[in-house]
Structure formats: structure tokens, C-alpha cells
Amino acid sequence: MTHFLADDGEKIHVQVSGEGSPLILLHGWTANHQEWTPFLAALNARHRVYRWDARGHGGHKLAHPGSATVDRMARDLKNLIDHYDIAHATAVGHSMGALTLWQYLRDHGTHGLGKLCLIDQSPRLLTGDDWEHGIYGDFGVDRNRQLMTWLREDFAEGVLKLTALGLNPRARQKYEENASGWERSRQALRAQNPEPLIHCWQSLTAADYRDVLARIPLPTLLVYGGQSNFYRSETARYVADNIPNAILNIYEGTDHSPHQWQRERFVRELLEFIDGGSRGPVI
Numbered sequence: 518m519t520h521f522l523a524d525d526g527e528k529i530h531v532q533v534s535g536e537g538s539p540l541i542l543l544h545g546w547t548a549n550h551q552e553w554t555p556f557l558a559a560l561n562a563r564h565r566v567y568r569w570d571a572r573g574h575g576g577h578k579l580a581h582p583g584s585a586t587v588d589r590m591a592r593d594l595k596n597l598i599d600h601y602d603i604a605h606a607t608a609v610g611h612s613m614g615a616l617t618l619w620q621y622l623r624d625h626g627t628h629g630l631g632k633l634c635l636i637d638q639s640p641r642l643l644t645g646d647d648w649e650h651g652i653y654g655d656f657g658v659d660r661n662r663q664l665m666t667w668l669r670e671d672f673a674e675g676v677l678k679l680t681a682l683g684l685n686p687r688a689r690q691k692y693e694e695n696a697s698g699w700e701r702s703r704q705a706l707r708a709q710n711p712e713p714l715i716h717c718w719q720s721l722t723a724a725d726y727r728d729v730l731a732r733i734p735l736p737t738l739l740v741y742g743g744q745s746n747f748y749r750s751e752t753a754r755y756v757a758d759n760i761p762n763a764i765l766n767i768y769e770g771t772d773h774s775p776h777q778w779q780r781e782r783f784v785r786e787l788l789e790f791i792d793g794g795s796r797g798p799v800i
Contacts, residue, residue, distance in 0.1 A: 518550070521600040523572070523593050527579060530570040531597065535561030538791070539606035541597070542568045543614025545774075546721065547676055547706060547714055549575030552611065555777070559784045564607075564791070569597065571613070573713030585713035586720035587613070591620035598629035605631035607791045612638055612773065613717075619726035627735055634738040634787060637745050637773050639752050640726035648727075650752040653683050661722050668715050673706035683746040685772050730759035737762055738790045740776060740783065743769035764790070 520528045532550050540560060544552040550568035553560075560566050570577060572593060573585030594617060598606070608630055610618040615638035621630075643661055644651040653660075667675030677699060681692030692699055737760050741753035750767060757765035766786060768775035776783040 518570075521597060523596045525581075525584065525589075527572055527581075527584065527593075528577075529572060529593050529597065530575060530577065532568045533565070533601075534568075535564050535566045537562075537564040539601075539603045540564040540566045540791070541594070541603070541606050541608040542566065543594070543608065543610040543617055544568075544571065544574070545612030545614060546717060547574070547709065548611075555780055556784055559788070563788065567597065567601065567603070567606075569593075571617070573710075573717055576709075577713070578710075579713055582710070582713040583716050585717040587616055587620045587717070587724055588624065588720070590617045591624050594618075594621050595625045595628065603629045605629075607632040607634065607787075609634040609636070609787070610638070611636040611776065613721060616721055616724060616726065619729045620724065622733060623726070623729050630735060632736045632738070632791060633733070634740065634790065635756070636740045636776055637742050637748060637753075638756075639748055640730060640756065641724070642722045650748070650755050652747045654749055665715070665719075668711065668718065672709075672711035672714070673703050676706050677703060680746050680773070684749065685744050685746045687744075688746050688772060727759075730756065731761065733760050733762070735762065736790070737764070738787065739763055739765045740786075741765070741767050742771040742773055742775040742778075743767050744772055745775075746773045748773075 518530045518532050520530050523529050542553045549570045553568050571590050573579055606629055608618055615635040618633060619640060639651050641648055642651050644655055644657050664675060664679055667678055677692060681688050739757055753765060753767060757763045768779050771778040
């Protein structure tokens with residue numbers, strides 16, 4: 518990997534590959550640039566692909582762990598775009614990556630961007646009296662406070678509980694069985710420094726991007742899991758209804774990572790979206 522320097526002096530790791538029009542891939546919370554590895558062969562053939570490890574993720578040793586916030590990551594994205602002189606990029610954001618893009622649009626407009634792809638995310642994670650489209654449909658301040666306790670006591674187990682104890686019954690079953698995949702995830706999470714990731718979670722749950730949606734001028738592809746761990750189909754419909762140029766594709770039978778479960782479909786639809794028209798049917 519290489520890196521660029523953010524304007525606060527932190528090194529941000531990034532992998533650059535392929536040739537063609539620019540494609541920026543932003544991973545989810547606790548993940549890293551390797552989230553996108555399964556798609557590289559197809560994407561590199563037609564695009565210059567930029568995959569970062571967001572600050573606080575992927576082994577970054579931050580001078581200031583508290584700087585791992587969504588607004589700082591949005592500024593890091595602007596630093597990346599400026600460093601590589603990127604224009605008219607398609608930016609793909611999964612989960613936290615989608616929140617980073619919404620923050621970017623709020624703070625920096627469409628600078629360097631041409632199209633968006635957002636994967637399985639709500640514009641506000643916490644629910645409340647005026648908002649039922651957040652995590653689980655009922656993840657309010659008290660439940661988030663309980664999660665913060667779990668994260669501080671055993672970070673890895675707290676993240677797994679957040680994923681397992683939601684809307685996807687198969688995820689709960691596999692967690693309770695301690696299936697091999699869950700144990701691998703547990704070990705990977707235990708290898709990470711929890712401090713910046715906890716700071717990051719606090720910033721994500723404090724954010725509210727509902728006002729950003731209607732002001733997005735870019736063609737936007739939305740990809741949601743039909744059995745997401747976190748969001749019901751009503752959340753996907755809300756986002757689609759509030760972004761003016763949105764295409765909504767729901768991947769039935771998939772969880773919070775629909776792109777990973779239906780990889781060939783995701784790559785095909787993403788490339789068609791980038792290279793073809795901006796609008797299409799709602800599925």
C-alpha cells in the first residue's frame with residue numbers, strides 16, 4: 518500500500534490499482550480496504566480504483582485516536598481527491614462509507630465526485646420519537662449506551678453482538694452456535710485497537726444526514742440487503758424516496774453486506790450504473 522498525508526499530518530493508507538475513470542471505495546466500520554478485494558479483477562479492468570483504510574482502521578496508528586470521526590474522514594476524502602487530482606469519480610460507500618459520503622456532501626459539496634453508490638445504510642443510526650428508520654427500528658439512546666458499555670468491556674464481542682442481535686435470524690443463530698466465521702471475525706476484531714473505533718462509533722451515532730438526502734444532485738445507486746441485520750426495507754425506501762436521482766436495488770436474502778453475497782450481480786449493476794444511464798427501475 519501507499520499513503521497520502523491528511524491536512525492534519527496523519528498518514529492515510531490507500532491502495533491504487535487499475536486504469537480508467539476513477540472509482541473510490543469506502544469500507545464499513547471496523548473493516549479495511551480488503552473489503553473490496555473480491556471485486557478488483559472486474560473493476561480494475563475498467564477503472565482506476567482507490568481503496569483506503571479509513572483513519573483508525575486497518576492498523577493505522579493515530580497520533581490522536583480521538584480524530585477518528587466521520588467529519589474528519591470526510592475531510593480525509595477531500596484530501597485524497599485533491600492529492601490524486603480526482604475528478605468525476607464514482608464513490609461507493611458501504612455502511613460507514615455511506616455516512617462518510619453524506620458528511621462529505623454536507624461539508625464539501627460534490628467536489629471531485631460524479632456518481633454515488635450507497636450500500637445498506639440509514640441517514641440516522643439512532644431511533645427516536647420522530648425516527649423509526651435507524652438501527653433495528655428501535656435502537657435509541659439507551660440501547661446505544663448499553664452497546665458502548667459492551668464495547669469498552671470487550672470490544673470484539675460488542676461488535677459481534679451489534680451484528681448478531683438484530684433483524685437477521687440466521688446471524689443470531691450462527692452467533693449463538695459460535696460458527697467458524699464468527700470466531701474468525703472475533704479474532705480479527707481483537708487484533709484491532711478499540712480506542713479510535715469507539716470514538717468513531719460515537720461520531721457515527723451522533724450524526725443525522727436526513728437533511729442531506731434531498732440536496733444530493735448526483736445520480737445515486739442504492740443497494741440494500743433484503744434481510745439486513747440493521748435495517749428494514751422501509752429504511753431503503755425512505756432513502757430512495759428522498760434522493761432525487763436514486764435507483765434502489767434490494768438484494769433479497771442478503772444481510773448488511775449485500776454486495777458480498779451477490780458479488781456478480783453487484784459488479785454488473787455497478788459497472789452498468791457507472792458507464793450507462795443514471796436512472797433505472799426500482800427493484
